[in-house]
Structure formats: C-alpha cells, structure tokens
Amino acid sequence: MFEICDLKKGFGTAGARVLFEGLSLRVQRGEFVAIMGESGVGKSTLLNCMAGLEPVDGGSIRLDGTELVGLDDDALAGLRRRSFGFVFQAFHILPHLDVVQNVALPLWLLDADDAEADRRARGMLDRVGLLDRAGDWPRELSGGELQRVAIARALVHRPSLVLADEPTGNLDPARAAGVLDLLLECVRDAGAMGILVTHSRAAALRADRILRLSAVGLLPEAEGT
Ligand SMILES: Nc1ncnc2c1ncn2[C@@H]1O[C@H](COP(=O)(O)OP(=O)(O)OP(=O)(O)O)[C@@H](O)[C@H]1O
Numbered sequence: 001m002f003e004i005c006d007l008k009k010g011f012g013t014a015g016a017r018v019l020f021e022g023l024s025l026r027v028q029r030g031e032f033v034a035i036m037g038e039s040g041v042g043k044s045t046l047l048n049c050m051a052g053l054e055p056v057d058g059g060s061i062r063l064d065g066t067e068l069v070g071l072d073d074d075a076l077a078g079l080r081r082r083s084f085g086f087v088f089q090a091f092h093i094l095p096h097l098d099v100v101q102n103v104a105l106p107l108w109l110l111d112a113d114d115a116e117a118d119r120r121a122r123g124m125l126d127r128v129g130l131l132d133r134a135g136d137w138p139r140e141l142s143g144g145e146l147q148r149v150a151i152a153r154a155l156v157h158r159p160s161l162v163l164a165d166e167p168t169g170n171l172d173p174a175r176a177a178g179v180l181d182l183l184l185e186c187v188r189d190a191g192a193m194g195i196l197v198t199h200s201r202a203a204a205l206r207a208d209r210i211l212r213l214s215a216v217g218l219l220p221e222a223e224g225t
Pocket of ligand 1 (some may be wrong): 011012019037038039040041042043046088192
C-alpha cells in the first residue's frame, strides 16, 4: 500500500507560499489513480514529493510500510531504484544505448547479472510489442514506440509504485489510449500501484478513480465535472 498522510509542501522562505497541506491519499495494490487539476496547482511537485525527489514541510509518505519522509539521500535513492518506476513525458530514453539496454538500465542499477537483465528486458519488450526492435537505436523509433520503451523500462524491475506524469502528452488520441491501456494492464498484472498525473480527461477516465488537486487538497472528482 502507498499512503500519504497530512502532507504539507510550500516554496519560498520557510515554505511561505503553501502549495498544499493536510493532503492525504491511500492507494492499494493493483490500483491505478489519476490526479487532475489546474495548471500550476502542484501536481508535478506532488509527484516529485511522492518519490522523495522534493523535500516536504510536514506529513508522512509510506510505501509498503517504509516511511520516506526523513530518510537520507542514499536510502531514498536506493528505495527509488528498487521500488519506483517512472514514466515521464520526456521519457528520458538514453540515445547512446540501444532499446534493450535502455530497458535493462534499472536492473543494471540494481546490480543484476547481465544475462538476467537482458532476459528480463527482452521479456518486457515482448510484453509491450517491441521485441523485434530490441537492437535498434532510440532515434529509429516513433514517439509512441519510445513511450512503450519507457513503460517497459519503468516496470522491468517490478516496482511497487509507478508514477506517470503526462505520459501520453506527445501522442495522438488513438496512440495515447493504447499506451495508457498498456501501462494500466502492466501495473495491474504486476499487482503494483500506479499514479497518473494528467490534464487529459480521456486518460484519467481509464484509471480506477480520479482525484482533483486544488487549494483545498486532493478530493475525489465529482461525477460529471
Ligand atoms: N523549486 C521551486 N521553487 C519555487 N516554486 C516552485 C518550484 N517548483 C515549482 N514551483 C511552483 O509551484 C507551483 C506548482 O508547480 P507544478 O509544476 O507542481 O504544477 P502543476 O500542477 O504540475 O502544473 P502543470 O499542470 O502546468 O504542469 C507553480 O506555481 C510553480 O511555479
């Protein structure tokens, strides 16, 4: 389970500009949650806080019982490598590694054996329908294909929690729907948890529930809004 309790985050001297406070969230295994909200309300900042990439000003963030708030940088980095998967709009695919190497990267960072990393990366590429592109360079792939590589890489180390920030922002609606369905299916099949930040209602509607971030916190989206 991923549990946020009474989270507070601000910017400026002593957090003078409060972005959110009293924010709570609970995500169960196998569940995929979408977070929507006005531009600038703090969605990406919240996602960064969830991953321990941004410090918070109060509250607790617990992944499968481990408290993130207060962990030192090394412990946080280790937890991120083991337990988090990231799918961001700019995908962060490395141009000097081929497709299968890009997917294997999280396993290398966890000191997996090379042959085992290659086997698992190819298994994930098969899952996202790109096994035949394993030896290609990222520049040879389309935007939608790169996004599928990013999904394979985000899941290859079997993370507990996948965080996605506008993962389909560059794609046309049909491709976006296909990529999102794949992401959701992979997260559910793995019994992992997913949190998606998006401006796209079509994307958010594919999640199990939609929450809206605003000045009053994170609330379930009212039907029909
Ligand atoms: N390091 C920082 N220092 C000061 N202010 C920041 C910092 N990072 C973000 N902010 C501010 O916090 C607010 C929320 O930014 P954030 O990117 O989280 O919003 P968002 O909801 O994801 O927006 P969008 O939907 O446009 O991507 C913005 O006003 C931004 O300027």
